Amino acid sequence: MKKTSEATALTSLILEVFRLNGQLLSQGNRLTEPLGLTSARWQVLGSIKLAGHPISVAQAARRMGLTRQAVQRVANDLETLGFTRFENNPDHARAKLIVPTAKGRDALELIEKRQIEWSNKLAKGINTSLINNAVELFGELHDRCNKMETTPIEA
Amino acid sequence: MKKTSEATALTSLILEVFRLNGQLLSQGNRLTEPLGLTSARWQVLGSIKLAGHPISVAQAARRMGLTRQAVQRVANDLETLGFTRFENNPDHARAKLIVPTAKGRDALELIEKRQIEWSNKLAKGINTSLINNAVELFGELHDRCNKMETTPIEA
DNA sequence: TATTAGTTGACAATACATTGTCAAATTGAC
DNA sequence: GTCAATTTGACAATGTATTGTCAACTAATA
Numbered sequence: 001m002k003k004t005s006e007a008t009a010l011t012s013l014i015l016e017v018f019r020l021n022g023q024l025l026s027q028g029n030r031l032t033e034p035l036g037l038t039s040a041r042w043q044v045l046g047s048i049k050l051a052g053h054p055i056s057v058a059q060a061a062r063r064m065g066l067t068r069q070a071v072q073r074v075a076n077d078l079e080t081l082g083f084t085r086f087e088n089n090p091d092h093a094r095a096k097l098i099v100p101t102a103k104g105r106d107a108l109e110l111i112e113k114r115q116i117e118w119s120n121k122l123a124k125g126i127n128t129s130l131i132n133n134a135v136e137l138f139g140e141l142h143d144r145c146n147k148m149e150t151t152p153i154e155a
Numbered sequence: 156m157k158k159t160s161e162a163t164a165l166t167s168l169i170l171e172v173f174r175l176n177g178q179l180l181s182q183g184n185r186l187t188e189p190l191g192l193t194s195a196r197w198q199v200l201g202s203i204k205l206a207g208h209p210i211s212v213a214q215a216a217r218r219m220g221l222t223r224q225a226v227q228r229v230a231n232d233l234e235t236l237g238f239t240r241f242e243n244n245p246d247h248a249r250a251k252l253i254v255p256t257a258k259g260r261d262a263l264e265l266i267e268k269r270q271i272e273w274s275n276k277l278a279k280g281i282n283t284s285l286i287n288n289a290v291e292l293f294g295e296l297h298d299r300c301n302k303m304e305t306t307p308i309e310a
Numbered sequence: 311t312a313t314t315a316g317t318t319g320a321c322a323a324t325a326c327a328t329t330g331t332c333a334a335a336t337t338g339a340c
Numbered sequence: 341g342t343c344a345a346t347t348t349g350a351c352a353a354t355g356t357a358t359t360g361t362c363a364a365c366t367a368a369t370a
Contacts, residue, residue, distance in 0.1 A: 003271045006278035009286035011270075014179055016293035018198070019220035021176035023300045024169055025356090026328075040356060043173070058318060065174035070357045072319065077355090094318050094365050115166075116158045122299050123161035126292070131164035134289040137281070138171035144277050145178045180326090181358075195326060213348060225327045227349065232325090249335050249348050 010141075031114055035107045036081060040074045045083060045100060045108050054087060054097035065142075083107060165296075186269055190262045191236060195229045200238060200255060200263050209242060209252035220297075238262060 003011070028039030037045070047060045057075050061068040075098055078084040083104035086096040100108065123131070158166075183194030192200070202215045212230050216223040230253055233239040238259035241251040255263065278286070 001268070001271050001275070004275050004278060006281050006283045006286060007271065007274035009283050009290065010274050010278040010281070012290045013286055013293070016290055016297070017172055017176055017179060020293055020297055020300070021172055022220060022327075023297065024172060027300060027303065029328080029355090038355070056318080065177060066356095067358065068318070069320090069359085073356080092318080092366075096319090113156070116156050116162065118303070119162035119165050120156070120159050122296065122303065123159060123165040126161050126165070126295070128161045128164050130288060130292055131161060131168055133285060134292055135164065135167045135171055137285055137289055138168070138175055140281070141277065142171070142175055142178065145175070145182060148182065148273070148277065177357075184325090184358080193325070211348080222328065223348070224329085224350090228326080247336070247348080251349090 027118070031118060032111055035110065037083070037107060037111065041078055041081075041083070042108075042111060044071060044074050044078060044098075045104055046112075048084070048098055048100055049108060054099045056089065056092070056095035056097055058095060060098065078104070182273070186273060187266055190266065192238070192262060192266065195225075196233055196236075196238070197263075197266060199226060199229050199233060199253075200259055201267075203239070203253055203255055204263060209254045211244065211247070211250035211252060213250060215253065233259070 025039045028042060032038055032042045043064060044060060047063050048055060051059075051063065055063075057072045058068045060075070061071040064071065075084065078098075079086060082101060084098050084100050087099045089095050089097050180194045183197060187193055187197045198219060199215060202218050203210060206214070206218065210218075212227045213223045215230070216226040219226065230239065233253075234241060237256060239253050239255050242254045244250050244252050
């Protein structure tokens with residue numbers, strides 16, 4: 001079987017995703033490190049704020065596209081470090097809610113300010129619709145990947 | 156400071172990169188697992204083939220945008236598992252060359268066949284130039300990120 | 311109500327990647 | 341040739357994420 005032109009382009013894109021992912025994590029760590037945070041901790045903290053209300057670990061994991069185990073570990077770290085606390089969930093005895101503390105909210109706010117400067121600088125002069133096309137493409141690939149998950153490789 | 160429209164779009168893209176990165180790694184693991192490989196091992200093995208000749212760990216790391224330590228670990232695993240061996244480098248006493256064994260070449264060939272099917276399926280019907288635009292955008296972001304590295308966050 | 315299926319947190323094993331540091335090897339300037 | 345700067349592999353510490361499994365909880369259904 002031969003690779004289609006789309007597939008060839010896609011393979012290049014995938015390699016770029018790996019490279020950029022590493023770079024972005026590194027940048028995020030640099031950005032958040034002075035506050036005792038990391039890229040992963042920041043992302044979890046941000047997902048709570050983005051949700052608009054406290055959510056459980058499993059809910060946060062689904063929003064971020066990670067396993068709940070990965071998020072659980074980070075959420076526990078955040079609690080230990082005092083950025084969040086767990087609050088009883090009236091609707092579910094096991095699934096406690098992640099609630100940012102004042103320390104967590106302050107840290108997030110400061111980081112978001114810095115992230116604005118950083119992203120403005122990084123994005124300066126790039127065509128917005130070019131970026132949005134990529135976002136859309138990624139959403140499509142995301143959905144398609146999900147569908148592939150269910151189709152195991154036949155030996 | 157306010158976030159520009161490009162920066163807002165870029166932030167969305169970054170979150171998509173994180174999501175897709177995880178999904179792709181997962182797919183790669185699934186694809187390579189029956190052969191005793193993983194996404195990372197596959198990538199290192201592939202980078203040797205892509206180079207066209209045996210290269211050192213540090214060279215492979217630069218090509219992939221990873222630290223040499225990360226690649227070293229994976230390269231050692233590959234050797235232990237018999238997919239590669241280290242060969243003396245006439246030009247450098249320390250920097251041995253990673254050389255795929257027959258087992259390694261066979262495994263890579265089989266995976267590449269499966270990857271063709273997989274990527275053809277995933278990319279089917281997507282506009283090639285849309286993908287290529289994204290690749291180009293990522294290259295640009297990659298370069299810009301590198302320049303940001305040198306500019307530390309001022310406290 | 312009872313049973314069953316799905317969700318959730320906890321725990322463990324494994325893999326992946328970063329930063330930092332050290333010593334050996336290489337390279338380049340002098 | 342000598343010495344300093346760089347490169348490279350080795351080792352350690354830390355953080356991130358996956359899969360798998362189990363028990364507790366929840367929800368749906370008969």
